[in-house]
Amino acid sequence: MNSSPDRIRRTFPGISTRAWEHPADRTALVMLRSLSGFDTVLRILSGLLRERQHRLMYLATAVRVDERQFATLHELRADCVRVLDAPVTPEMFVVQDPQVNAFTVGMDAPFIVLTTGLVDLLDPEELRFIVGHELGHAMSGHAVYRTMLMHLLRLASSIGWMPVGGWALRAIVAALMEWSRKSELSGDRAGLLCGQDVEASVRVHMKLAGGAMVHEMNHAAFLEQADDYDRTGDLRDGVLKLLNLELQSHPFSVLRAAELRRWITGGDYDRILGGTYPLRENDKETRLGDEIREAARTYRQDFDQSEDPLIRTVRNLGNDVASVVSTVGHEVSETVSKIGERLGF
Numbered sequence: 001m002n003s004s005p006d007r008i009r010r011t012f013p014g015i016s017t018r019a020w021e022h023p024a025d026r027t028a029l030v031m032l033r034s035l036s037g038f039d040t041v042l043r044i045l046s047g048l049l050r051e052r053q054h055r056l057m058y059l060a061t062a063v064r065v066d067e068r069q070f071a072t073l074h075e076l077r078a079d080c081v082r083v084l085d086a087p088v089t090p091e092m093f094v095v096q097d098p099q100v101n102a103f104t105v106g107m108d109a110p111f112i113v114l115t116t117g118l119v120d121l122l123d124p125e126e127l128r129f130i131v132g133h134e135l136g137h138a139m140s141g142h143a144v145y146r147t148m149l150m151h152l153l154r155l156a157s158s159i160g161w162m163p164v165g166g167w168a169l170r171a172i173v174a175a176l177m178e179w180s181r182k183s184e185l186s187g188d189r190a191g192l193l194c195g196q197d198v199e200a201s202v203r204v205h206m207k208l209a210g211g212a213m214v215h216e217m218n219h220a221a222f223l224e225q226a227d228d229y230d231r232t233g234d235l236r237d238g239v240l241k242l243l244n245l246e247l248q249s250h251p252f253s254v255l256r257a258a259e260l261r262r263w264i265t266g267g268d269y270d271r272i273l274g275g276t277y278p279l280r281e282n283d284k285e286t287r288l289g290d291e292i293r294e295a296a297r298t299y300r301q302d303f304d305q306s307e308d309p310l311i312r313t314v315r316n317l318g319n320d321v322a323s324v325v326s327t328v329g330h331e332v333s334e335t336v337s338k339i340g341e342r343l344g345f
Contacts, residue, residue: 012193019278058111084135181251
């Protein structure tokens with residue numbers, strides 16, 4: 001496996017993570033970072049979840065990446081650290097697991113874990129995208145908040161039987177899941193900035209969706225699936241899409257590829273390559289109100305451009321709130337009723 005760069009990649013001295021963070025992801029991060037006493041809560045959670053024990057477990061059961069072990073991954077990590085000007089090089093482990101997965105864990109000192117299933121599936125440029133994706137998570141502090149989400153999910157499962165508390169907690173978890181999905185889009189952008197290879201970034205999602213036989217797939221056709229998904233069906237399909245996505249921590253592979261395409265065509269990727277990007281030295285000047293407005297603008301733009309039948313119906317009904325509630329409520333009721341019948345309820 002040869003990891004030698006086939007092009008000169010641009011580097012981004014002093015780049016802020018805000019350059020690649022999705023607006024909704026960025027808003028949540030700015031808000032959490034601004035909370036008084038938040039660091040204390042994190043330290044308590046870190047103790048509860050035994051972060052040091054987790055790292056020791058990987059030291060004992062996985063292979064730590066360095067110049068002597070998985071040297072190709074070591075070189076890819078070093079190159080991504082150079083491109084994104086990361087202040088710290090996170091540890092990386094390869095663990096024997098046929099499942100295709102990569103994740104960043106830890107609160108005080110996040111480290112990256114890749115499964116052998118993933119390493120076997122991807123070529124060097126695709127792995128560069130994944131390593132950059134995970135480095136983006138580490139630099140943005142996503143591992144910290146993922147740990148919090150994991151803790152809340154365990155709490156939700158233990159008190160989910162409570163009629164009021166359970167539903168309230170479920171709403172909080174659903175909101176965190178929405179953040180988690182947006183953070184994956186942020187990671188994809190960081191991965192693209194590291195590799196600067198659009199084709200490789202799409203191939204990663206094609207392989208995550210369809211396996212190793214990428215020669216049997218087509219880049220354009222794969223992206224067309226996202227367009228078909230967005231506009232296909234009636235209101236019931238719109239409701240089912242929401243139900244399918246509710247407790248997913250990651251967006252679906254086809255939709256991730258399409259979202260990355262949207263970011264590229266929107267011009268942000270080229271602007272960053274051209275040297276126009278926020279600097280981390282100015283992060284403290286970031287105002288929460290500006291981030292919230294940017295997130296709202298992005299959601300509004302997605303709402304206005306969506307061809308999803310449910311969203312399109314709501315949009316077309318405009319200010320007729322009663323009609324919106326009646327129509328959508330009827331479709332939700334009918335869909336849930338049919339699901340219940342299929343499950344024998």
